[in-house]
Amino acid sequence: MSSAADSGPRLEKALKPWNLLMIVLGYMSPAVTAFVYVPIMFGIYGGFSWLAMAIGAVVMLPIYLVYAELGSAWPLAGGEYSIVGRALNKGAAFVLFVLVMAMLVATAPITGLGAGMAAQAVWSGANPELVAVAVIALGIVLGLLNIRESAWVGTIALVVDIGLVAVVIVLGLVHGQWNEAGDRLFSTDVWGSDGSATSITFKTAIAATGFAALNYAGFSCAVVFAEESENARRHLGRIMMWVYAAYVGILMVFTTAVFLAAPSLKETLTSATPLADFIGQLGGAWLNKVVNILLFLVISQATMLFVVFVSRQLWSSGRDKAWPTPISHALSWLHPRFKSPWIATVLFGAITIPLVYVGVGDLVTILVIVLLISYVLMTVSAIAIRVRKNAPDDRWKMPAWQFWVVLGLAAMVAVASQQSATPLKIVGIIAAAAAVYYVAYLLPRHRTHFRLDSESEPQTPPSGSEPAAPTGAEEPQTS
Template sequence: MTRSTTPPGVTGQPPATYDGVLSRSLGVGGNVLITLSGISPASSVFVLGGAALAAYGTGVFWGFAIAGVISLLIALCYAELASRHPVAGGDYSLVSRTLGPATGVAVFFVGLVTLPLIVAIFALGVADYLGVAIGGLDPLWTAIVVTVLATATACLNIRANAWVTGAFLFVEMAALALLAVLGFVHVERPVSALLDPQAFDAATGGLAPLGIAGLVIAVTQGIFSYNGYGGAVYFAEETKNARRAVARAVLWSAAITIAAEIVPLAAILLGTGSLTDLFGSDLPVEAFLEERAGHAVTVFVLVSIALAIVNAIIAIALQSGRLLFAAARDQALPASLAAPLTRVSASAQMPWVATIVMGVLATAGCLVPLGVLLNATGSTLAFSYGFIALAAIMMRRNASPGDGYRMPWWPLPPVAALLAIATIFVVGVLDPNQWLSLGIAVGIVAAGYAYYFCYLRSRAGTHLLLLDVRDEEG
């Protein structure tokens, strides 16, 4: 790979940089389209939002509102970090260049394991939604076919992927708009009902107040549902004027996601005929659609959700390929593995080998039982967000006043985010049902640190070369 030097800084030392080899052809809008596709607000509302409605009732509004505030705080941390280090590789690139190589490698391990498994989780759910229109679909083979097709699509030029994911995204946003309209034109209760957290009580068949513990878990569900706005950083090297544009892409993605999820959920709560029936349903969002729009519209929307899931898989495949490419270019892997993983397509200007390798891992993940996949990915998000918040604090201490985007209300965003994440950890530790997931997350992070100290640290002169990429657009 080629390296260049930037103009000398105040120290007189010209820091080395990578020459850009990816297609710098995305604007803020194109980056946001792909990032939102990876989040998939519609599937979040139907799957995660539906599960939250069944478990936490009207507490979902408070939970998702608080989660929205926390997510915006974390998005501010991502934005400031990305404006200093607009390098493909997402969390790994930001953390390694701020908190140091050891923690960066731990975060790389988190992404290396979880991104392919998240693709597998999404893919295994496609048949459930397509099945309403196409009977007899085998979940496993459907997942494998979808994963292979998504990986092939991810090997196209980034602008082509922006158009493809943008078209799918339009369909899923239309589905969310339909939910909002159906709820707001059939309002059955005052807005104040949203502010009174009540959940379904199976013992009485009615509603009962939701406790603080339940509300905290609803917040964690909301944070997980909004997750993905940091994905904009994966495309930093393909975004024009990246030091400014990627920060804007992160913030726009977070704001749009929060609005696109909380508005239809509020509409459902206000517009359903019976809260008790809604919360007692196995699939609350689908039940609301059946109630207000009928079976034919419900089938159409569920097929749209299947397309939204496929869209998310394409976007996550794009991200995962860039993670592996960035780590290989930094020599975070043995040279024999790193060399082929840094290959870039001459025509599409994308890391095709790394993308295919991650696609193969995702396809293999489809063979793993769903329960194992969920446990393996369930608690890693808190670790990732915790490292990002710490990185934002450390970077501000070392940054010059005029360097890139600077978040408002400093140091509230990272400190408040860390407190929220600490609360999530405490809740997880107190809940025996989450111990396995937490243990797996701790194990992945520990494996990353062990790999660094046992292999990479002694090769510091030739491995883990943490350079930035020259932003040729400004």
């Protein structure tokens, strides 16, 4: 039996495997992680940061493997919800979709404002809000074009990323204090506000490892963009492993360079601006200015690709008929020339641009919880397809899968144990609302709406036109 997705359009398979690799790494932007999130770790976890990044990389490997296998089975623009719904349960899939979308809607204006603040560091007269709006608007324009253009932006972004990270790496190689490498890299010192050093506790080490592990997140976009890639089932597993190797390698070499070359490790890691101090001391003020310009460019490019990424997930929810028929049809329209989800792209932009001025900081606190829920559900789905044997057999398969899924679940439970109650409450409210909608609206219409059957991808002809408009009112159907 065909799925509900069969009646909807298909995205054009315009990406070669190397295009997919470039757009994924460009979206994940190792430089943004290195210059924005890693310094936050320095301030909180001090000398343990390098070890936390190393252990965090190991912790995330099982999750990359899980996404590689499940994504190669179902390379769909819906990402996690499309997979969980086919492998596990449609109700859990819809709740996950709503949680992920809430997280992404909250994240978009924050990343835009990040570009605004980077612009302000280059030009003090820049208005962060106006810059954020302009960058998101450029993301909308990019999202309206063919995915090939996004792949080129991703490639350019990655080149700039590598150049930016290379500045710190070269400084580390030239000024590295190699005779102190062991003491610096394997330090467990955490410095208090008074400058006193204490050895990190086990509980804090778990929290630091969790923070570090999530620095390697963002790879789910590989599954979303894979629907527009040729032979995704054949290539996606290998691409995910390349993404892991490249991303982990860049961030670990970057962090190592800072630890080895910092004139004073304590002063650098406890500074409010550790990387600016590091670059200024070793490279001069002019180099800091160049870095600020490049940082503005990479944050802007990452934000633009973020809009492209999220709009495809929103489009997929329309194709899968997650909403009333007129809304689903509108969301699933593709531009006749560019084969882009133009209604979904414009809608996402229209939602996020006002949020630049409203502020959604509290909602961003759900980021870690939603990521943990996604990773746990995906890992359980990886177990389910092995037991139920309900996934395409020609997918890429992770070796020694029992070991990796157990390790992944154990790691996620350890990270979850360190989370506070407030974001859990917010997630609970959003999840409850999504569950009510699913039970009240989607479940009675299960024959026509949100049909996530087990085929690898929607079996429809390539579409360059809009789907037919509904001919009449929809009626609930019950089994």
